[in-house]
Amino acid sequence: MTLEEFKETLIRSLPPENTSVHIKALWYDAKGDWRLAHDLIDHLKDPTSAHVHAYLHRVEGDLWNASYWYKRASQSEFKGTLVEEWEHLFYLLIK
Template identity: 55%
Template sequence: MVYEDFIHSIESDSIPSGLSIQLQALWYEAKGEWEKGHDLIDHLTDSTSAHVHAYLHRVEGDLWNARYWYSKAKKTEFKGDLKTEWEALVKMLL
């Protein structure tokens, strides 16, 4: 799947098959289902999931928790806007 296809899939009612758990979390967040996205990765400890987890906590406005997950992901805290970080994460994961 390419980025443009992923973006168009958000307009659909069903999530595309074959997406990684991290992309699923970002897909649900883009659909306005933050909690569903968060629930998918909340229990995962790998660095990629931690990076997405950090982003989700930024969306939530819980910066302390976001910083914790950036640290777990061994990533610098993202300082740009949420849309830019979401796009970067999706492109990285595709």
């Protein structure tokens, strides 16, 4: 699935089937449902989940918490815009 195809699914009421929890979290975030996006990955402790978790706390504006989760993910804090990071995560996750 391309980024453009993924964005086209945002008009739907549910995320695309057969996608990872991480992609679903990005989908709900893009739909404006930060809480559900966060709830999907909040309990997961793997590095990929930690990376998405960091991004979501950055969206929230909780930079201290985002920093904590970037460290848990072994990732540098993202320096671009939130849109750039969302797209960056999409490309990492869709591989």
